[in-house]
Amino acid sequence: MSTPPVVLAVAGTDSGGAAGLAADVATIGHLGCHAACVVTAVTAQDTAGVHAVHAVPAHLVAAQVEAVVGDLPVAAVKTGMLGSPEVVETVAHRLGDLPLVVDPVLVATSGAVLGDASVVRAYVEHLLPVATVATPNLDEARALTGRDDPPGELAARLADLGCVVVLTGGGAAGTCTDWLCVPGGHPEPLRHPAVATTADHGTGCTFSSALAARLALGDAVHDAARRAASYVVTQLTTSSTWDLGRGRGPIAHTSGGAP
Numbered sequence: 001m002s003t004p005p006v007v008l009a010v011a012g013t014d015s016g017g018a019a020g021l022a023a024d025v026a027t028i029g030h031l032g033c034h035a036a037c038v039v040t041a042v043t044a045q046d047t048a049g050v051h052a053v054h055a056v057p058a059h060l061v062a063a064q065v066e067a068v069v070g071d072l073p074v075a076a077v078k079t080g081m082l083g084s085p086e087v088v089e090t091v092a093h094r095l096g097d098l099p100l101v102v103d104p105v106l107v108a109t110s111g112a113v114l115g116d117a118s119v120v121r122a123y124v125e126h127l128l129p130v131a132t133v134a135t136p137n138l139d140e141a142r143a144l145t146g147r148d149d150p151p152g153e154l155a156a157r158l159a160d161l162g163c164v165v166v167l168t169g170g171g172a173a174g175t176c177t178d179w180l181c182v183p184g185g186h187p188e189p190l191r192h193p194a195v196a197t198t199a200d201h202g203t204g205c206t207f208s209s210a211l212a213a214r215l216a217l218g219d220a221v222h223d224a225a226r227r228a229a230s231y232v233v234t235q236l237t238t239s240s241t242w243d244l245g246r247g248r249g250p251i252a253h254t255s256g257g258a259p
């Protein structure tokens with residue numbers, strides 16, 4: 001087998017194994033890349049909620065980043081929960097020159113706040129302007145713009161900060177619509193079938209990791225976004241028959257279940 005491209009995931013942990021680095025590392029590996037991982041926060045989390053958060057100090061996040069980029073040929077980076085404005089700035093400063101997918105994690109599926117107003121400001125001022133692609137959901141796009149416009153308009157506003165935006169979510173009548181907008185361009189709807197399931201914890205993490213892996217494998221952004229969405233549909237279809245946890249169960253990151 002040939003040497004895989006390296007994708008660096010910079011994110012928090014989810015003890016329930018649904019979201020965060022667990023989703024990132026599994027997805028990146030399943031798509032044929034090697035996952036390096038930098039931990040930004042430890043969460044005590046399950047399918048029902050986030051019970052505690054311990055932020056990793058910014059200097060230790062920086063040390064992890066240095067260890068990875070000093071040794072491995074990172075082809076793409078994906079960021080998830082960063083948790084503090086200092087960590088957002090560290091990532092922007094040290095990783096902003098690489099192909100960079102930013103999932104601006106602010107709120108968990110369960111409703112827990114994973115990034116406050118100072119983190120929102122740091123994304124807008126420091127990280128989105130150097131990102132290649134940002135993948136906010138509708139709530140995150142509203143928080144980042146401070147507006148309540150239709151999703152296509154929010155995607156265009158965020159793209160004006162300097163990155164391609166794929167605004168995710170918005171399922172209705174069996175269809176999910178994501179909005180893709182390049183800086184200065186017109187928002188374009190990307191549609192795929194909606195899977196009826198409550199086993200969707202970690203979907204955004206899986207999507208942004210799949211997008212970063214596809215970029216590392218050489219896809220252009222449009223193709224990477226389409227393939228990442230199609231990956232998520234397959235994985236949600238698998239987990240739709242699972243019965244795990246009291247809350248919203250994990251999306252299947254890799255397998256179709258035990259053989």
Ligand SMILES: Nc1ncnc2c1ncn2[C@@H]1O[C@H](COP(=O)(O)OP(=O)(O)O)[C@@H](O)[C@H]1O
Pocket residue numbers: 136137138168169170171176177178193194195196197200202203204205207228229232233236
């Ligand atoms: N039930 C679903 N069926 C199919 N695709 C979905 C479903 N829920 C989310 N997606 C897709 O998963 C990707 C991640 O979106 P989303 O769930 O909005 O992220 P987040 O977890 O950040 O809220 C998007 O491409 C979105 O359209």
Ligand SMILES: Cc1ncc(COP(=O)(O)O)c(N)n1
Pocket residue numbers: 011012013014019020021043045080081105107108109110200201202203204205
């Ligand atoms: C550590 C961590 N990172 C990200 C998410 C968001 O994922 P989701 O939107 O599926 O809750 C999360 N819940 N926990």
